[in-house]
Amino acid sequence: GRRNTCLLYGILYGVSCITKHFPNFQILFVGRLLAGMATSILFSAFESWLINEHQRRNFEPETLGTIFANAYFGNSVVAILSGITAQIAATKFGYVAPFDSAILVFIAMCFILATTWSENHGDASAPISQSFLSAWNSIKSDRKIFLLGIVQALFEASMYVFVLEWTPALTEALSVPSIDKTDNTKPPIPHGYVFASYMVAMMMGSNSFKVFCNYTTPESFMRYIVIVAAFCLSVPVFLPKSQVVMFSSFLIFEFCIGIFWPAMATMRSKYVPEEARATIMNYFRIPLNLIVVVILLK
Numbered sequence: 001g002r003r004n005t006c007l008l009y010g011i012l013y014g015v016s017c018i019t020k021h022f023p024n025f026q027i028l029f030v031g032r033l034l035a036g037m038a039t040s041i042l043f044s045a046f047e048s049w050l051i052n053e054h055q056r057r058n059f060e061p062e063t064l065g066t067i068f069a070n071a072y073f074g075n076s077v078v079a080i081l082s083g084i085t086a087q088i089a090a091t092k093f094g095y096v097a098p099f100d101s102a103i104l105v106f107i108a109m110c111f112i113l114a115t116t117w118s119e120n121h122g123d124a125s126a127p128i129s130q131s132f133l134s135a136w137n138s139i140k141s142d143r144k145i146f147l148l149g150i151v152q153a154l155f156e157a158s159m160y161v162f163v164l165e166w167t168p169a170l171t172e173a174l175s176v177p178s179i180d181k182t183d184n185t186k187p188p189i190p191h192g193y194v195f196a197s198y199m200v201a202m203m204m205g206s207n208s209f210k211v212f213c214n215y216t217t218p219e220s221f222m223r224y225i226v227i228v229a230a231f232c233l234s235v236p237v238f239l240p241k242s243q244v245v246m247f248s249s250f251l252i253f254e255f256c257i258g259i260f261w262p263a264m265a266t267m268r269s270k271y272v273p274e275e276a277r278a279t280i281m282n283y284f285r286i287p288l289n290l291i292v293v294v295i296l297l298k
Contacts, residue, residue, distance in 0.1 A: 076203030087192020205258020
């Protein structure tokens with residue numbers, strides 16, 4: 001069931017956090033594999049549970065957009081607090097301490113899921129192979145599903161590259177010669193506070209999504225959001241030594257991400273069939289991961 005899959009997410013990521021205590025490549029590699037599996041669950045099972053529960057209780061379909069916007073707003077608030085907490089924990093107790101803090105959050109999450117969420121399923125009687133085949137046929141037969149998935153895969157790929165590259169980009173743009181950029185014990189950038197700033201921008205984006213929806217549809221305004229996001233990520237290419245401009249462009253990019261998530265979730269609720277939603281979403285994680293790997297290998 002979807003609730004149990006969400007519980008599995010908390011368990012997998014919690015174990016991944018534990019592996020950070022071991023300075024062993026093999027153990028850390030296994031931890032990253034577990035985190036990758038958990039991330040796939042995060043971006044499919046939770047949304048599938050919510051949409052199924054929303055439909056099962058006969059709520060108004062129009063309220064889904066507001067629910068997603070509020071959810072990502074709350075996610076941004078929690079992320080801001082997490083960034084500040086992680087910075088304090090890392091400063092006082094070392095770089096592994098934030099992962100220990102995350103374990104406590106995962107335990108609380110699993111407890112809340114187990115005690116308050118009802119279980120729901122797709123087609124429980126259908127074999128797994130049938131679920132994969134049904135999802136694949138939906139992608140092939142419906143151009144809207146295919147295009148929606150491709151757009152999401154490409155945008156998310158840019159996000160993952162950004163997650164890996166914003167730190168070295170801002171560090172290299174730092175123009176203070178007295179700071180040792182290679183000193184891991186005293187990093188030149190306060191990562192926790194920078195991350196919190198990103199989350200503030202994302203929170204503003206999720207709030208703006210609700211405003212935009214009062215005037216037009218996500219299908220209309222998302223094309224402009226994608227263009228702005230692409231422009232922001234081009235700044236490090238053309239202005240690699242301007243840290244202030246670069247950081248400002250990153251904040252605008254996070255603002256676009258804040259709009260992107262509820263917009264895509266709303267469109268998925270319209271176009272992706274409920275019985276195969278999680279499988280369809282995970283299909284598009286294959287090209288997403290391939291794109292990220294190819295970009296990083298170059």
